[in-house]
Amino acid sequence: MKSFRKELWFETPNRMDLINITREVEQALLESGINEGLCLVNAMHITASVFINDDEAGLHQDYQDWLEQLAPHEPLSRYRHNKTGEDNGDAHLKRQIMGREVVVAITEGHLDLGPWEQVFYGEFDGKRRKRVLVKIIGG
Secondary structure, three states: OOOEEEEEEEEEOOOEEEEEEEEHHHHHOOOOOOOOOOEEEEEEOOOOEEEEOOOOOHHHHHHHHHHHOOOOOHHHHHHHHHHOOOOOOOOHHHHHHOOOOOEEEEEEOEEEOOOEEEEEEEEEOOOEEEEEEEEEEEE
């Protein structure tokens, strides 16, 4: 069994952004040389997420609106976490809802995704560099 590790780095211009990273994950798979196995993709920060869904602009806006309704950024005093000097209490909750990671099967050297499935990086406390781990195992 082989193992491959790669970090992807992001710095979003907005506090909340959803970025399709499927191509970057496919590139990592190509670099790995692994044909059959599993690919883990996880956010390495507690205010960011990795998830799988459709790449459709209306859906992305629906996600952002829904998350902001569930855990609005303001007022900052709403979150006990922000009493530590942070202003990202909402981002921790949004990450919990959207998830930390995905695992995708690798079949014949390709990500085994459904017809509309794409891999996304969700940023909920942006404007600074953060990383995503791609870990691939198999043969």
